[in-house]
Amino acid sequence: MTDTTVPAPRTPRPAWMKPATLAVVVPSVAVLATLVVCALFAGWLAPYDPLSQNLINALQGPSADHWLGTDDLGRDVLSRMIFGSRIAVIAACEATGLAVLIGVPVGLFIGYRGGWWDWITMRIVEGIVSIPGIMVAIVIIAILGTGLHRAMFALGILYSTAFLRLARSIVLTEREEVYVKFARVIGASSSRILIRHIFLNIAPPLIVQVTLTVGAVLLAEAGLSFIGIGVQPPQASWGTMLNTAAAYMELNAFLAVPPGLAIVLTVLAVNLLGDVLRDSIGRGVRVPASAPSKPAAQVRVAAGTSIAARPDDALLVEGLEVMVSPKDGGEVPVVTNMSFRIARGETLGLFGESRSGKTVTGLGLMGSIGAGGWITRGRMMLDGTDLLRLTPAQLEKARGNDVAMVFQDPTTSLNPSMTVEQIITEPMKVHSQMARQERRQKAAELLRLVNLPETHLPRYPNEFSGGQRQRIAIAAALALQPKLIVLDEPVSALDVSTQNQIINLLYERRDALGMSYLLIAYDLALVHHISDRIAVMYLGHIVEEGPADRVYHRPAHPYTKALLDAVPLLDPARQRARRSERRAAAADDLPRAADAGCPYRNRCAFAMERCHRHAPPALPVDGGGTAQCFLVDAHRAGVSAPEAEVLV
Amino acid sequence: MPLSESVIGWLHSITLPALALGLSTSAAIARQVRSAMVGVLQQDYIRAARAQGLSARRIILKHALKNALVPVITVLSFQVTILLGGALIVEQVFAINGIGSLAIAAVRQQDIPMIQGIVLVLVLIVMAVQLVTDILYGLINPKARPS
Ligand code: SF4
Numbered sequence: 012m013t014d015t016t017v018p019a020p021r022t023p024r025p026a027w028m029k030p031a032t033l034a035v036v037v038p039s040v041a042v043l044a045t046l047v048v049c050a051l052f053a054g055w056l057a058p059y060d061p062l063s064q065n066l067i068n069a070l071q072g073p074s075a076d077h078w079l080g081t082d083d084l085g086r087d088v089l090s091r092m093i094f095g096s097r098i099a100v101i102a103a104c105e106a107t108g109l110a111v112l113i114g115v116p117v118g119l120f121i122g123y124r125g126g127w128w129d130w131i132t133m134r135i136v137e138g139i140v141s142i143p144g145i146m147v148a149i150v151i152i153a154i155l156g157t158g159l160h161r162a163m164f165a166l167g168i169l170y171s172t173a174f175l176r177l178a179r180s181i182v183l184t185e186r187e188e189v190y191v192k193f194a195r196v197i198g199a200s201s202s203r204i205l206i207r208h209i210f211l212n213i214a215p216p217l218i219v220q221v222t223l224t225v226g227a228v229l230l231a232e233a234g235l236s237f238i239g240i241g242v243q244p245p246q247a248s249w250g251t252m253l254n255t256a257a258a259y260m261e262l263n264a265f266l267a268v269p270p271g272l273a274i275v276l277t278v279l280a281v282n283l284l285g286d287v288l289r290d291s292i293g294r295g296v297r298v299p300a301s302a303p304s305k306p307a308a309q310v311r312v313a314a315g316t317s318i319a320a321r322p323d324d325a326l327l328v329e330g331l332e333v334m335v336s337p338k339d340g341g342e343v344p345v346v347t348n349m350s351f352r353i354a355r356g357e358t359l360g361l362f363g364e365s366r367s368g369k370t371v372t373g374l375g376l377m378g379s380i381g382a383g384g385w386i387t388r389g390r391m392m393l394d395g396t397d398l399l400r401l402t403p404a405q406l407e408k409a410r411g412n413d414v415a416m417v418f419q420d421p422t423t424s425l426n427p428s429m430t431v432e433q434i435i436t437e438p439m440k441v442h443s444q445m446a447r448q449e450r451r452q453k454a455a456e457l458l459r460l461v462n463l464p465e466t467h468l469p470r471y472p473n474e475f476s477g478g479q480r481q482r483i484a485i486a487a488a489l490a491l492q493p494k495l496i497v498l499d500e501p502v503s504a505l506d507v508s509t510q511n512q513i514i515n516l517l518y519e520r521r522d523a524l525g526m527s528y529l530l531i532a533y534d535l536a537l538v539h540h541i542s543d544r545i546a547v548m549y550l551g552h553i554v555e556e557g558p559a560d561r562v563y564h565r566p567a568h569p570y571t572k573a574l575l576d577a578v579p580l581l582d583p584a585r586q587r588a589r590r591s592e593r594r595a596a597a598a599d600d601l602p603r604a605a606d607a608g609c610p611y612r613n614r615c616a617f618a619m620e621r622c623h624r625h626a627p628p629a630l631p632v633d634g635g636g637t638a639q640c641f642l643v644d645a646h647r648a649g650v651s652a653p654e655a656e657v658l659v
Numbered sequence: 660m661p662l663s664e665s666v667i668g669w670l671h672s673i674t675l676p677a678l679a680l681g682l683s684t685s686a687a688i689a690r691q692v693r694s695a696m697v698g699v700l701q702q703d704y705i706r707a708a709r710a711q712g713l714s715a716r717r718i719i720l721k722h723a724l725k726n727a728l729v730p731v732i733t734v735l736s737f738q739v740t741i742l743l744g745g746a747l748i749v750e751q752v753f754a755i756n757g758i759g760s761l762a763i764a765a766v767r768q769q770d771i772p773m774i775q776g777i778v779l780v781l782v783l784i785v786m787a788v789q790l791v792t793d794i795l796y797g798l799i800n801p802k803a804r805p806s
Contacts (some may be wrong), residue, residue: 140740141740141782141785141786141789142740142778142781142782142785143740143741143743143744143745143747143781143785144741144744145744145745145747145748146743146744146747146762146777146778146781149747149762149763149766149774150774150778152766153765153766153769153771153774154771157766234748237748237751238747238748238751238759238763239763239767240763240766240767257751257752374706377709377710406712407712407713407714408712409712410709410710410711410712411711411712411713412712414710415710415711416707416710418703418706418707420703423702423703423704424703424704424706424707425704425707426704426707426708426722426726427704427726427800428725428726428729428799428800429722437708437711437713438711438712438713441711441712441713441714441717442712484707487711497710
């Protein structure tokens with residue numbers, strides 16, 4: 012989500028190497044190459060003199076002698092097209108070159124100098140930009156007079172404003188950066204570093220801007236020549252040819268086709284190349300791949316792991332497997348053979364580090380794993396109905412009615428353009444028959460339930476603090492009295508005092524309404540505090556599960572132990588270091604395809620030989636629950652594991 | 660055909676020029692809407708709406724589009740400036756006697772005061788459009804409204 016704002020790193024394999032991009036690049040380059048060849052060798056390529064008239068032959072259609080026919084004065088259209096391409100190239104070079112030559116130095120100067128110079132220049136630029144570009148060109152031409160070079164001079168001045176702003180903004184950002192990095196260290200030589208930085212950074216956006224400008228200049232040249240104040244007849248330019256074609260539209264409509272096509276193709280080629288350049292520099296829009304949706308029928312129930320349903324189950328998840336396809340292809344499991352149950356009125360805390368699969372599990376329950384991931388096996392029984400075997404329409408209904416979700420960050424999970432009332436009543440509107448008045452009453456009641464005054468109803472989310480927003484999100488989740496609420500790190504984005512209030516609120520509501528919670532969190536103390544049972548996940552496996560107190564005070568699995576032994580350090584710097592270390596270790600240990608052995612073996616201090624060959628089964632632990640570790644078995648059997656002793 | 664003579668005739672004579680002008684702008688706006696939509700659809704509140712069991716149609720039309728339109732409105736005011744420039748040329752194509760032909764005649768005759776007048780009128784139009792978009796922006800985007 013956030014990576015759209017981060018500039019893409021310079022990738023070793025450039026984007027233009029991809030086949031889809033090549034399909035754009037190759038024809039575009041071909042069009043432009045043809046244009047340049049025509050411009051350079053117009054004298055040799057053109058079959059006729061573009062200016063020689065032959066009035067007897069005027070306004071002819073295409074023929075063997077004149078491939079593209081003749082115009083009103085009997086001139087060969089093909090020859091005029093070829094010479095017109097020379098005009099187009101000259102126009103593009105002149106205007107764009109001038110724009111760069113004026114815009115970049117002035118932009119660099121005012122960006123560096125700042126103060127009055129900057130202020131006055133920028134006001135002038137803003138004035139120019141707020142007048143239609145072609146009008147600016149017309150004004151300049153009115154002063155200078157008509158003709159190709161004067162018109163291009165006018166366009167050059169017009170488009171220099173874009174380069175000016177580009178250069179200025181780059182100086183400003185780089186200045187900040189260089190100043191921050193180097194000013195304290197070396198002081199005097201920082202301006203030299205600044206200059207080097209600017210030249211390194213200005214090139215990519217400059218190239219993109221040049222392609223955009225070339226496209227705009229070509230269009231503007233055609234437009235100016237068409238209205239008769241650019242290139243002057245009898246000189247052949249695509250714009251003047253269009254002008255002729257418009258005048259003789261009734262007599263020979265074909266005249267408009269060659270110059271029209273030439274302009275469209277050239278501008279299209281330039282702009283498409285510009286787009287590719289921009290995307291490979293990383294400023295383009297990234298479209299997420301659409302989710303490969305697997306039909307429900309393909310979801311299989313894992314054999315042999317079936318746990319019996321109990322009458323008081325609110326949720327029973329069995330043998331769940333979720334696959335994702337990473338960017339470099341293939342399939343990797345992020346959740347493997349996962350089974351758990353949540354009784355009515357109970358809270359299950361699902362604990363795990365990032366990428367342990369805990370969030371994917373929650374999203375799977377909501378049926379919205381998103382792009383690139385899908386459920387391949389398992390059952391998800393909500394109150395006796397398997398969510399994975401519902402049709403999309405049934406699933407939509409179940410989601411609103413029976414399951415709700417509260418997200419981590421309330422600043423992004425509430426729609427900024429909807430009022431509190433709209434946000435809370437939206438699920439009722441879709442899933443219930445309530446009348447408008449009823450819905451409003453219900454919304455007011457829900458706000459009271461989360462301790463907010465009903466006067467908040469007509470207000471927008473941005474008017475509230477994080478804690479208040481999370482209350483609103485909870486009110487919306489409660490709207491249809493779901494059986495289960497998935498809480499995805501519901502308080503980690505809030506400050507500590509607000510955290511406690513929200514936790515208490517969640518408690519209260521659960522007991523009053525008899526709901527169940529699936530709490531997904533990264534804070535084991537918090538999980539212990541709220542949950543009845545805890546499940547600990549590592550790399551897509553539940554490695555330990557049991558009553559909250561037992562797991563928290565007497566952990567059985569080496570992973571849980573390691574997490575709990577790590578009592579918070581008083582020195583915040585050391586604490587931070589330890590955390591990032593742990594995160595790095597987790598990042599190294601990635602989900603593997605078809606895996607034999609214990610998922611934790613690479614980080615386990617007690618790893619034995621057999622841990623590498625066999626996956627430990629879920630073994631019962633004294634005090635309740637299970638743990639997936641061979642050591643549990645050894646302890647229970649009263650024999651010590653010899654290998655383990657060696658390693659300890 | 661002027662509006663004062665016949666409404667139908669006026670509509671008739673204005674349709675094609677409007678189409679010629681509007682088509683290219685609509686492409687630019689479609690592009691803008693697309694990129695804004697892509698951004699909005701990745702937001703958490705869209706995931707939240709999906710979690711509430713809303714249909715894809717409702718999510719796109721009611722939850723996403725309104726937010727995606729916010730940046731589009733800004734672009735719209737720039738587009739009006741570009742459209743005004745485009746109108747100068749389209750007028751010529753359809754032989755409409757408008758501000759464009761006036762400007763071109765003024766250039767031919769080096770009639771500088773006339774050109775000043777035309778620029779002034781255009782600037783006033785652009786300013787009016789920007790005022791309207793700013794107001795619209797406030798209406799559609801609650802964040803820009805003083806609370
Ligand atoms: S099974 Fe082996 S590797 Fe896995 S946690 Fe237990 S001791 Fe460690």
